[in-house]
Amino acid sequence: MSTLVADTVSKRFGGVTALSNVSLELREGEIHGLIGPNGSGKTTLLNLLTGYYQVDEGDIRLDGESLARSPVQQRPRVGVARTFQKPRLLGSLSVLDNAMLGGWCETRAGFLETALALPRARREERALRDRAEELLHGVGLGYAIHRRASLLDHAEQRFLEIARGLVMRARFILLDEPAGGLTEGEIEHLASIVTALRDAGIGVLLVEHHTDFVFSVCDRVTTLNLGRMIKHATPAEVRSDPEVIRVYLGA
Numbered sequence: 001m002s003t004l005v006a007d008t009v010s011k012r013f014g015g016v017t018a019l020s021n022v023s024l025e026l027r028e029g030e031i032h033g034l035i036g037p038n039g040s041g042k043t044t045l046l047n048l049l050t051g052y053y054q055v056d057e058g059d060i061r062l063d064g065e066s067l068a069r070s071p072v073q074q075r076p077r078v079g080v081a082r083t084f085q086k087p088r089l090l091g092s093l094s095v096l097d098n099a100m101l102g103g104w105c106e107t108r109a110g111f112l113e114t115a116l117a118l119p120r121a122r123r124e125e126r127a128l129r130d131r132a133e134e135l136l137h138g139v140g141l142g143y144a145i146h147r148r149a150s151l152l153d154h155a156e157q158r159f160l161e162i163a164r165g166l167v168m169r170a171r172f173i174l175l176d177e178p179a180g181g182l183t184e185g186e187i188e189h190l191a192s193i194v195t196a197l198r199d200a201g202i203g204v205l206l207v208e209h210h211t212d213f214v215f216s217v218c219d220r221v222t223t224l225n226l227g228r229m230i231k232h233a234t235p236a237e238v239r240s241d242p243e244v245i246r247v248y249l250g251a
């Protein structure tokens, strides 16, 4: 089974210990929730798993192989994608072009071939375009393919970021607060997308404060508090754990 693993990782920022000896195993074909109070280290862990930060201690492994020292630019090539708390899109480009940006890392034509529109470059671009269009339809943005990305509403931007990650053939996709700012109806749509990803064998990490959403779609949930892992279990077990209730969920 394919796995993306954080193995006893620690991360400090100056005097702040953001994470201390935290482990998490994301498996292919599962939705894994990561919850905890503000500042508990969730985004830091996502940034370590995706190579945006380097670990101070511990290791990040993909299928047993260490990624801890490989640069962030390598992550798309190995099939690890992410989205951001605030969607990062190129607003002046079309929705389709933004989605296609996820796929350039796998094209083989060089700069000159592309610039001269030589046959291989044209073939690759067509394939990438087809794939991006298909995935945009898949996340429900088929109607907006030629719209400027800056004209999308917040939920549409989130779905576009997911499509962009999928265009790069992600095996793992890590979503940073994807339900933030979404309506109940949009969250239902998001749930149908992440469930479809799981069914397609992709491992999904959900960093999320919307706990009803997390508990309804996740297979397993990890809870952090003050940079430490306090509970890792099924949604039902996490939801009823006294420590998780005390530090996060409330009575």
Ligand SMILES: Nc1ncnc2c1ncn2[C@@H]1O[C@H](COP(=O)(O)OP(=O)(O)OP(=O)(O)O)[C@@H](O)[C@H]1O
Residues within 6 Å of the ligand: 013, 016, 017, 018, 036, 037, 038, 039, 040, 041, 042, 043, 044, 045
């Ligand atoms: N780049 C950084 N520089 C300095 N401190 C940071 C940095 N990133 C995170 N921290 C600190 O690390 C701790 C964990 O932050 P992190 O953003 O990972 O928490 P979080 O659980 O994702 O919070 P939230 O739910 O509010 O997004 C916090 O104390 C935060 O201030």
